[in-house]
Amino acid sequence: MSSPFEVLGVEPDADEATIVRAYRRRVKETHPDQGGSAREFQAVKEAYERIRAGDVDSEPAADDDKPAARRAESAGGGSRDSTSGGAQDSTENRENADRSDTPASGPDADRDAATTSRVEFVNHAVLDDHGWALDDEDLFEKAADADLAPEDHGAFEVEPGESLLEAAERHGFAWPFSCRGGACANCAVLLREGELSQPADHILPEELIEENIRLSCNGEPLTDELQVVYNVKHLPRLESLRLPPGPFEFSRTD
The missing domain is CATH 3.10.20.30 (Beta-grasp domain)
Structure with a gap:
């Protein structure tokens, strides 16, 4: 299995700027809209996340238990319904995303999560x-x-x-x-x-x-x-x- 650095096409000792540039290049190359596949696109995202987290030695968690369509949605694949379907499909996409959010600031930072x-x-x-x-x-x-x-x-x-x-x-x-x-x-x-x-x-x-x-x-x-x-x-x-x-x-x- 390719290492995260191999997926991005950089050396293990590459600096942060080089890794970011490689990530931007690879997500464009592998995007389903651009002739890539959902699997390749997701592999690039996971490789970048592992490098950022310092998790470059362990094997990535298997996701064979996810339905194929669900994995494709999480990678940006699938069609868009311009009425209501697009929003519903993207809810599943968002459930698979990293939910580690930027900390809030300001007086409303601790607002009730159930508030619109x-x-x-x-x-x-x-x-x-x-x-x-x-x-x-x-x-x-x-x-x-x-x-x-x-x-x-x-x-x-x-x-x-x-x-x-x-x-x-x-x-x-x-x-x-x-x-x-x-x-x-x-x-x-x-x-x-x-x-x-x-x-x-x-x-x-x-x-x-x-x-x-x-x-x-x-x-x-x-x-x-x-x-x-x-x-x-x-x-x-x-x-x-x-x-x-x-x-x-x-x-x-x-």
Whole structure:
């Protein structure tokens, strides 16, 4: 069986930056949208997680007891139903993900886990049309006064245990995504207020986390109120983390 380093194509003494670059390259190469397979994609994710955890000597736990379809979903494979099925399928995907979340901060960090969260959103695609900028302090006030289409500005509630992307889909919004596993930035959002969890096996570098970029596919609200700008995948600093549009992505044409 190949070692985690062999799976990523790096030497055992590779530094962290080299490992991260190799991981980003390999998840793109093995992604089912790009001609890879669910098994290869999952193997790359598991190899990266083992290297990060320092678990490079022991054998990975066998997952032959999981149904094949379930393993494929956890690797980002499978089709997307643009109505209700996509959100239901992604719930199973999320159950297989690493649930080791980024610690919350702020007054709402210890909120009741059974509490719903309210998310107000703005579509990044409309900013240029109105001469707005991401760092405008009154961005959401401007959006509220601009009579935007429902998909460009609005609000919805996220249920406990539900990712931001799942909640958007449940409410009928077609937000961008590709892998649904934290391995690309197609589903990225910018947090303006509140906090969103981020499982440990995501692809975002620390500098983007510090800039309040999060992934909607596996991030769950940690605060009662959030304001997010979605569809930010075309920001230049996210270019290298995007996957080309595939059969699993359904988003507004920019």
